[in-house]
Amino acid sequence: MRWFIGSLIALNLGILAWGWLGDKQPPPAELAAPGVGTVRLVGEPSADAEPVEVPIPAPPKAVGTPGESGGAASPSPTLAAASPQARSLEAEQAPLPSARLPASEPPAPAKVIDSAPVAAPPPGRPTAPADGGATVVDATPVVSAPEPAFVPEPDVIPAAKTAARQCQRIGPFASAAAATTTRQALAKLGTVNSEQISGEVPAGHWVLVPPQASRAAALAVADRLKKKGITDLWVISKGAEKNGISLGVFSQRENADRFARRARAKGFDVEIRIKTKPGKQTWLNYTGKTAIKTRDIPNTAGVSIVPRDCP
Amino acid sequence: MKLLIDVGNSRMKWASLQDGQLRPGAPVAHGRGFDLVALDDRWRELPEPAAIHVASVLSPSRTRELTDWLHKRWAAPLIEAASQARQVGVRNGYTQPERLGVDRWLAMIGAWAHIGDAVCVVDCGSAVTVDILDRQGQHLGGVIAPGLRLMAQALSDGTDLPLVGDTATIPLGRDTESAMTAGRLQAVVGLIERLHRQAPRGARLIVTGGDAGPIAALLGEPYELIPDLVLQGLAGTLDGA
Numbered sequence: 221m222r223w224f225i226g227s228l229i230a231l232n233l234g235i236l237a238w239g240w241l242g243d244k245q246p247p248p249a250e251l252a253a254p255g256v257g258t259v260r261l262v263g264e265p266s267a268d269a270e271p272v273e274v275p276i277p278a279p280p281k282a283v284g285t286p287g288e289s290g291g292a293a294s295p296s297p298t299l300a301a302a303s304p305q306a307r308s309l310e311a312e313q314a315p316l317p318s319a320r321l322p323a324s325e326p327p328a329p330a331k332v333i334d335s336a337p338v339a340a341p342p343p344g345r346p347t348a349p350a351d352g353g354a355t356v357v358d359a360t361p362v363v364s365a366p367e368p369a370f371v372p373e374p375d376v377i378p379a380a381k382t383a384a385r386q387c388q389r390i391g392p393f394a395s396a397a398a399a400t401t402t403r404q405a406l407a408k409l410g411t412v413n414s415e416q417i418s419g420e421v422p423a424g425h426w427v428l429v430p431p432q433a434s435r436a437a438a439l440a441v442a443d444r445l446k447k448k449g450i451t452d453l454w455v456i457s458k459g460a461e462k463n464g465i466s467l468g469v470f471s472q473r474e475n476a477d478r479f480a481r482r483a484r485a486k487g488f489d490v491e492i493r494i495k496t497k498p499g500k501q502t503w504l505n506y507t508g509k510t511a512i513k514t515r516d517i518p519n520t521a522g523v524s525i526v527p528r529d530c531p
Numbered sequence: 532m533k534l535l536i537d538v539g540n541s542r543m544k545w546a547s548l549q550d551g552q553l554r555p556g557a558p559v560a561h562g563r564g565f566d567l568v569a570l571d572d573r574w575r576e577l578p579e580p581a582a583i584h585v586a587s588v589l590s591p592s593r594t595r596e597l598t599d600w601l602h603k604r605w606a607a608p609l610i611e612a613a614s615q616a617r618q619v620g621v622r623n624g625y626t627q628p629e630r631l632g633v634d635r636w637l638a639m640i641g642a643w644a645h646i647g648d649a650v651c652v653v654d655c656g657s658a659v660t661v662d663i664l665d666r667q668g669q670h671l672g673g674v675i676a677p678g679l680r681l682m683a684q685a686l687s688d689g690t691d692l693p694l695v696g697d698t699a700t701i702p703l704g705r706d707t708e709s710a711m712t713a714g715r716l717q718a719v720v721g722l723i724e725r726l727h728r729q730a731p732r733g734a735r736l737i738v739t740g741g742d743a744g745p746i747a748a749l750l751g752e753p754y755e756l757i758p759d760l761v762l763q764g765l766a767g768t769l770d771g772a
Contacts, residue, residue, distance in 0.1 A: 369731060370730060387629075460571055462568075494602055494604070520582075520607075522602050523609070525611065529629070
């Protein structure tokens with residue numbers, strides 16, 4: 221038995237010595253062959269390689285443990301001094317206030333880490349930088365290759381240079397007849413089709429006193445109006461103009477303007493709105509090379525020019 | 532006077548344009564519908580516009596809710612902006628130019644008018660978009676990512692984590708809520724900085740949108756914050772409109 225244990229010990233010592241000597245052997249030199257050039261083994265360190273900075277995980281003291289969190293903060297080498305990114309930002313953009321963590325926050329990121337309730341790492345796992353520490357340091361941009369810059373896709377510029385068709389809807393018009401002059405004008409610029417849809421159509425120009433703070437306030441204004449000779453009115457009880465006072469609906473804008481001027485001369489705050497009613501709207505669907513502008517439309521009152529998908 | 536309206540996914544920004552002067556008003560939030568009473572109140576002092584120009588990212592039906600009401604309020608013609616293949620020096624990089632979000636298109640036009648050189652245009656709204664123009668005004672393309680609120684919503688919906696609404700500029704969290712706030716901020720900042728690094732050399736960085744403030748505050752690059760960039764772009768397209 222003794223000889224067996226002894227031979228096991230000798231065997232282990234032999235393997236240990238073999239491994240130790242093997243590690244000490246220099247790596248093979250560059251392999252050169254005529255006409256092939258230099259071959260370098262994968263993973264072999266290059267003599268002229270740039271030194272690579274590797275973020276060093278903070279020691280347990282820098283990361284902090286619940287027992288140490290009450291102490292005075294000391295700068296963490298992981299987040300402050302050892303941060304290549306922080307150095308580069310300071311060097312390149314020192315005048316910028318936003319290049320680093322704002323002054324309103326603890327100036328040393330380590331302080332944040334120190335006092336954060338970080339759980340101790342589980343046994344057997346390497347100590348990692350504290351919660352988010354690696355992300356904040358992010359040393360890779362400094363040592364990595366430049367990121368590829370955006371360039372136009374080959375097909376982008378020609379596509380954009382091609383004048384796209386313009387597809388728009390113009391309306392609503394109260395009837396097909398009301399759309400006629402606009403349709404004729406737009407036909408010189410492109411193709412025009414019309415369609416009818418259900419919706420609100422203009423029903424006149426509405427003169428009203430804008431909504432008051434309450435119904436009582438509206439009734440008080442109504443009383444004042446009546447005393448000044450404006451008696452044909454009603455207090456609006458619902459809708460966006462609730463607690464306003466309606467003074468009349470005029471088919472012609474000029475008549476509405478004249479009435480509004482008279483009311484204003486008597487000291488009342490009066491507005492003109494477009495009154496609508498349910499009906500059939502007529503819309504023109506335009507397709508052409510140039511986008512329609514208001515100057516292309518003979519009568520623009522109450523008209524929308526809306527983009528639409530080209531068919 | 533022209534009334535310019537930029538309808539985003541959650542806010543409506545507007546400005547009056549007269550004699551080349553853009554005067555932005557206070558933005559109005561909108562959710563499922565527009566608060567027409569509040570809008571009516573806000574625009575009471577506004578003179579009758581000669582034209583209304585709308586750039587909307589909402590669906591046509593939701594946009595119509597607003598435009599129908601605008602038609603009732605004013606007799607002015609209403610023109611909805613759309614992305615073009617090329618306009619005022621900017622060339623659209625989309626294979627289908629009209630499919631590019633009109634807010635992104637107008638933001639690029641506004642940025643190009645401002646810079647006239649390679650530029651990275653960032654809009655920090657409900658979604659975060661980044662678009663890149665080269666030195667010739669060619670749009671190289673862009674990205675669309677969830678904005679701060681949507682990231683918080685996704686994190687809350689997909690886990691047992693709470694929903695955070697804080698948009699404070701927090702680079703690192705010291706509790707769950709602040710870590711979530713910092714996480715979404717850093718995600719957006721990282722996205723912007725990476726794309727900016729890949730943009731043509733010397734590209735400037737222009738930031739806009741409702742959440743631009745806390746995001747820009749963490750950027751490690753020089754930037755310009757232009758809150759009404761889309762409206763500026765819309766104004767830039769109106770020559771002779």
